[in-house]
Amino acid sequence: MVLRINGKGQQSHRLVIFFAVFILTTLLILYGSNNSNDGSYIPFNVALIRATKTTDLKKWSGRDGYMPLYGNKSMTLHCHNCALVTSSSHVLGSQAGSEVDQTECVIRMNDAPTSGYESDVGNRTTVRVVAHASVFRVIKRPNEYLQRTDSNSTIIFWGPPNKIGKDAKGTLFRLLQRVSMTYSNLSFFSISPNKMRKFDNLFTRETGRDRQKSHSWLSTGWFTMVIAIEMCDNIKVYGMVPPNYCGKKTASKKMPYHYYKPRGSDECLMYIQNESGRRGNHHRFITEKQVFARWAKQYNITFTNPKW
Ligand SMILES: *[C@@H]1O[C@H](CO)[C@@H](O)[C@H](O)[C@H]1NC(C)=O
Numbered sequence: 001m002v003l004r005i006n007g008k009g010q011q012s013h014r015l016v017i018f019f020a021v022f023i024l025t026t027l028l029i030l031y032g033s034n035n036s037n038d039g040s041y042i043p044f045n046v047a048l049i050r051a052t053k054t055t056d057l058k059k060w061s062g063r064d065g066y067m068p069l070y071g072n073k074s075m076t077l078h079c080h081n082c083a084l085v086t087s088s089s090h091v092l093g094s095q096a097g098s099e100v101d102q103t104e105c106v107i108r109m110n111d112a113p114t115s116g117y118e119s120d121v122g123n124r125t126t127v128r129v130v131a132h133a134s135v136f137r138v139i140k141r142p143n144e145y146l147q148r149t150d151s152n153s154t155i156i157f158w159g160p161p162n163k164i165g166k167d168a169k170g171t172l173f174r175l176l177q178r179v180s181m182t183y184s185n186l187s188f189f190s191i192s193p194n195k196m197r198k199f200d201n202l203f204t205r206e207t208g209r210d211r212q213k214s215h216s217w218l219s220t221g222w223f224t225m226v227i228a229i230e231m232c233d234n235i236k237v238y239g240m241v242p243p244n245y246c247g248k249k250t251a252s253k254k255m256p257y258h259y260y261k262p263r264g265s266d267e268c269l270m271y272i273q274n275e276s277g278r279r280g281n282h283h284r285f286i287t288e289k290q291v292f293a294r295w296a297k298q299y300n301i302t303f304t305n306p307k308w
């Protein structure tokens with residue numbers, strides 16, 4: 001559009017008024033949203049979850065939310081029993097490996113390895129859910145993450161559509177496509193932009209807080225739990241603490257955030273800091289677990305190491 005204000009005084013006058021009104025309105029909207037409750041995160045412990053309408057995760061969105069990165073595969077996996085093995089150090093010493101391996105489907109996250117930890121986490125992988133930020137770590141060690149799997153295992157990537165979506169022209173997407181072509185015996189999917197929005201809306205519905213306005217990032221655990229509920233009739237979760245765990249005195253013993261990084265950050269410290277973080281975006285690990293606790297009553301989800 002070209003604005004011509006030469007000579008026509010009246011017209012430029014109107015233009016000035018128009019812009020003044022526009023700027024005022026914008027300021028009012030900005031001011032208003034800053035003052036609304038959605039703008040700040042209610043920290044851990046006082047996090048009140050207002051479950052409005054419950055969503056039936058068994059049919060909340062079709063399987064077309066998973067786009068094959070290569071070929072025309074579709075995400076049709078269904079399992080009666082699933083083991084969801086978390087990446088928490090709470091799995092260490094559990095000796096749950098053989099029980100995990102005897103489960104029909106085994107679900108893991110990001111770059112959680114099995115080599116060296118078989119007795120606690122098992123050695124099979126049926127599904128691995130990987131965040132865009134973990135892609136490089138996974139494909140850097142194909143013998144660990146892409147070869148030590150069940151035959152025809154499924155790898156699901158989640159991330160912003162501009163990074164992993166079909167229309168993304170970036171290097172990350174091309175890399176994922178190349179890997180999917182090389183390992184055509186496995187099934188690689190990325191979560192569609194439409195389904196990513198559904199994951200956001202689900203967070204908003206389940207927590208009463210707008211995901212973006214509350215500066216929250218979803219965790220891989222959030223995606224993995226929802227995917228597990230979609231595809232499994234029964235789920236046993238290994239190594240996830242209950243939502244109130246980190247406020248308790250029993251939690252004072254330092255437990256690494258990841259079982260494969262013994263010198264890494266303490267899990268509870270990470271959870272509490274993220275939960276109360278306001279500037280920048282943060283994971284709401286504790287809030288997410290409050291939602292999982294509610295889902296556990298609705299679907300058959302059990303928790304072990306610790307049991308709850
Ligand atoms: C998928 O591709 C294979 C091989 O290219 C073809 O045989 C099959 O018919 C296709 N399936 C669908 C549902 O398009």
Ligand SMILES: *[C@@H]1O[C@H](CO)[C@@H](O)[C@H](O)[C@H]1NC(C)=O
Nearest residue numbers: 073074075076077152154187
């Ligand atoms: C392999 O997995 C994909 C995705 O879950 C599925 O569509 C396909 O039917 C499976 N193939 C075999 C041979 O089991």
Ligand SMILES: *[C@@H]1O[C@H](CO)[C@@H](O)[C@H](O)[C@H]1NC(C)=O
Nearest residue numbers: 101122123124125148149150
């Ligand atoms: C897992 O361990 C069992 C028993 O130790 C072994 O027979 C099997 O080959 C292993 N599977 C994989 C995928 O490494």
Ligand SMILES: *[C@@H]1O[C@H](CO)[C@@H](O)[C@H](O)[C@H]1NC(C)=O
Nearest residue numbers: 147149150151152182183185
């Ligand atoms: C899949 O194919 C790759 C490359 O051809 C191979 O190295 C790998 O062992 C195969 N994985 C499975 C689970 O069969």
Ligand SMILES: *[C@@H]1O[C@H](CO)[C@@H](O)[C@H](O)[C@H]1NC(C)=O
Nearest residue numbers: 081082234235236300301302
């Ligand atoms: C619920 O799941 C557990 C293990 O995941 C299983 O042992 C139990 O039989 C299931 N209960 C029902 C009612 O299906």
Ligand SMILES: *[C@@H]1O[C@H](CO)[C@@H](O)[C@H](O)[C@H]1NC(C)=O
Nearest residue numbers: 269270271273274277282283
């Ligand atoms: C939040 O958690 C992530 C791990 O997902 C971590 O990298 C980050 O440092 C944490 N932030 C805070 C403020 O603790």
